[in-house]
Amino acid sequence: MTIVATMEDSIPETAAPPRPRRAVARHDRLALTLLAPSLVFLILFTYWPIAQVVLQSVTIETFGTKAVTHGAGNFVRLFEDASFAKAVGNNLIYAVGTLVPSIGLALFLAVGLQEATRLNAVLRTIVFFPVLIPLVAAAALFLFVFLPGIGLLDHYLGRLGFAQTNWLGDPDVALASLIGLTVWKNAAYYMLFFIAGLQAIPRDLYEAARLEGASAPQRFTRVTLPLLGPTLAFVAVIALVNVVTQVDHVVVLTKGGPSDATNLVLYYIYQQAHENYDAGKAAAATVVSLAALITLSVLSLRTLERAVHYEA
Amino acid sequence: MYPLTRTMAAASLALGLGLGSAQAATEIELFFPVPVEGKLAKEMQSLIERFNASHPDIRAKAVYTGSYDETNIKTHAAIKAGRPPAAVIMSANFVLEYQIADEIQPLDPLIEADGKTADAFMGQFWPALHGNARFAGKVWAVPFHNSTPLLYYNTDHFKEAGLDPAKPPKTWADWSDAAKKLTKRNGDKTERWGLMLPSNYDYLGWTMTALDMSNGGQYYNSEYGGEVYYDQPSMRGALTFVDNLVHRDKVMPEGVTDGKAVSTAFFAGQTSMVVLSTGSLSFIRENMKSGYAVAFVPANLRNAVAIGGASLMMPKGLTPEQTKASWTLINWLTSPEISGGWSRFTGYFAPNKAAYDLPEMKAFLAENPDAKVAVDQLAYARSWFATYNTVAVRKALEDEVQAVLSGKKKPLEALKEAQAKAEEIMAPYIAATAMNLPK
Known part of the structure; x- marks a missing residue:
């Protein structure tokens, strides 16, 4: 799906046949009419709330007075807040910690299971299983997997002679535990995209590479990887969005603790809005994280796509 | 229907009547x-x-x-x-x-x-x-x-450790003695903890209130929502007591232990004593396989818990x-x-x-x-602590207590920071109330 989209994008502008002006207008009107129903909802539930959040972020309210002023005060307070800095730091560690292993693992699984044999179909299903479990449910399960001493993890590690670990209650380990859960949960989902991407690579390229005497690792780095570029870009963006938008496991397992060790930006926003009743700071943090997300998406899509299209 | x-x-x-008389x-x-x-x-x-x-x-x-x-x-x-x-x-x-x-x-x-x-x-x-x-x-x-917090203890473990199940610990001294006797070690591995306290957000604030009040403290000003007493001697004693149980006596696990983990460990016989809500009574009654009994939360200066x-x-x-x-x-x-x-x-x-x-x-x-x-x-x-922005003010203490439980901080500095953070959160309310003075 992505591949198709990017291919279309890459068609040079000049290739489009020139159309008469009136036809363009009619074409646009038709497009607009067809889009209208979803556009209405998009405006109502996406753009309007975004506008409200931006407005809220520059609205300053003071307790005990009805007076409202406008300015950058919420942003100043946000950047002064050590908890916000901590949440951003955690989110960066969490991003790198989940993106790299889950994409690596997904690629490895996709290459390993790309041939459509019966055994692979079974293996794919097994590997895909975690994706089917909602994150909340997975987190609730992992509460018991992570129990010190009696949990599944410690039970088997204990048999191997390891000491007990407080997986969620030790501030040095808790974030890594959440990262592990996320990788387990998401790797197979990304694998699916890679399998689709692999299927789109023409077989004859591999034939040619083989004739030229390229080894398997060479075929992977010279043929597979470059041609998977668009998929990689897409998966990276999806994974990045997940890093910022999915905090169900934080809510279920740690509530950001111990001592903010697993607090992520989205949960921080929730805390500001609903625990501290600080709508201004929550809105400011939302604006900052949205801006970061958009910038990152645009950057990663551009660089990765450009890296790919050195078409021969 | x-x-x-x-x-x-x-x-x-x-x-049918065309009147508003049918109410x-x-x-x-x-x-x-x-x-x-x-x-x-x-x-x-x-x-x-x-x-x-x-x-x-x-x-x-x-x-x-x-x-x-x-x-x-x-x-x-x-x-x-x-x-x-x-x-x-x-x-x-x-x-x-x-x-x-x-x-x-x-x-x-x-x-x-x-x-x-x-x-x-x-x-x-x-x-x-x-x-x-x-x-x-x-x-x-x-x-x-x-509800109130309650001490639950495993009577089988008590007998095994030579303690009288009919005489639960009444003071902190008895409590820590019992915890030491009940803890079972195998090399540097602890097979059974003497005591576990729930220390996840929300529960921890309540646990600390119980200990602080048992140590003569107030935790918060029940008459005014802009004041807490986190850095006072009663709280310092309570937190030092907990710190000692974890790091000196090693009868309680290090780091944060979720309330659910506490009850599961109690059922599994991995801990001999726990402090949990009276609201868990039915749950424990239904799931506990070995003998158990309940008692008041032990006192240092007085018996006191928060509801x-x-x-x-x-x-x-x-x-x-x-x-x-x-x-x-x-x-x-x-x-x-x-x-x-x-x-x-x-x-x-x-x-x-x-x-x-x-x-x-x-x-x-x-x-x-x-x-x-x-x-x-x-x-x-x-009474249960209630202030302006209760949850955030509670979290100010919980974050610091968790740092002590994890061995990252010592009680005195942790509580000073908790107090400062709490006052920062309550500042808008304080400014509009206690510090709203004649101009």
Whole structure:
């Protein structure tokens, strides 16, 4: 799906046949009419709330007075807040910690299971299983997997002679535990995209590479990887969005603790809005994280796509 | 189906007569949280059905609103949206915030209209519950179900360690001695902990309140929502005691232990003593395989714990009919009979003292001595901390205590930082109240 989209994008502008002006207008009107129903909802539930959040972020309210002023005060307070800095730091560690292993693992699984044999179909299903479990449910399960001493993890590690670990209650380990859960949960989902991407690579390229005497690792780095570029870009963006938008496991397992060790930006926003009743700071943090997300998406899509299209 | 048919009947009657004389039932909504296991939601629905059946002029609807925290969020949202529920079962320590925000109505006029004084009305309930319901000179909430922290201990482990299961530790000295005797080590691996305290957010604040109060402390200023006593000697002693149990005596696991992990470890025999809510009584009774008993939380200077649980409150902005109907529902839900039945079902104790005079309740307590200990401890219970921005102020302490539990900080510096952070959070309120001075 992505591949198709990017291919279309890459068609040079000049290739489009020139159309008469009136036809363009009619074409646009038709497009607009067809889009209208979803556009209405998009405006109502996406753009309007975004506008409200931006407005809220520059609205300053003071307790005990009805007076409202406008300015950058919420942003100043946000950047002064050590908890916000901590949440951003955690989110960066969490991003790198989940993106790299889950994409690596997904690629490895996709290459390993790309041939459509019966055994692979079974293996794919097994590997895909975690994706089917909602994150909340997975987190609730992992509460018991992570129990010190009696949990599944410690039970088997204990048999191997390891000491007990407080997986969620030790501030040095808790974030890594959440990262592990996320990788387990998401790797197979990304694998699916890679399998689709692999299927789109023409077989004859591999034939040619083989004739030229390229080894398997060479075929992977010279043929597979470059041609998977668009998929990689897409998966990276999806994974990045997940890093910022999915905090169900934080809510279920740690509530950001111990001592903010697993607090992520989205949960921080929730805390500001609903625990501290600080709508201004929550809105400011939302604006900052949205801006970061958009910038990152645009950057990663551009660089990765450009890296790919050195078409021969 | 039943309420629907009744509305239709009422509507058709009104239409048929063409007059407003056929009075339709007053519709009210009750927001209720389920803090523990899921079957409570069903029980609440059937309670409301009973209420509707016995009050034909009122049609109450129970709206399940999630946990205490979610109920708080949804109630704020409903009030902001101008569609307040007629009554809410709210975590008892959040009521103050609604009073500060001027979002709930005082119940005194309703009490007076019933021909009672506020003293007589509150007199129905255990004294420990008054502080979170009646403050700033008025009655703001009616206690619905309540709890206190309780010491649960494994009697089999006690016997095995040479301790008398009939004599649970009464002082902190006994407590730490018992914990040392009960801890079982195998090399540098601990096979059984002497004691576990829940230390996840929310629970930890309550655990620390119990220890601080047992050490003579107040935790917070119960008369003014802009003051906490985190860096005072009573709290320092309490936190140092915990730090010693973890890092010096090694009878309690390091780091944060979730309440669920505490009960699971207790069931699995991985810990001999735990402090958990009286609200967990039914859950533990059903799941504990080996022998257990309960006792008061041990004292250093005195026996004292804070209450927990929830109260019924009434938002502003209701019509007079809704207010009246809501008041009827609140009184019905907190009556001795209903209160007692709910208590036996959930494990929470009944706030209404008269509930314990009913024969069903007497029989229940005779059968379940552990429930009786919970009620007896009430004599030593105090109000639950409630301040401006309660959750955030509580978290200021919890973050620092967690750092001590994890060996990252020492009690003294941790508590200084907790106090500073709490004051920073309460600053807007302090500025508008205690520091709002004549110019």
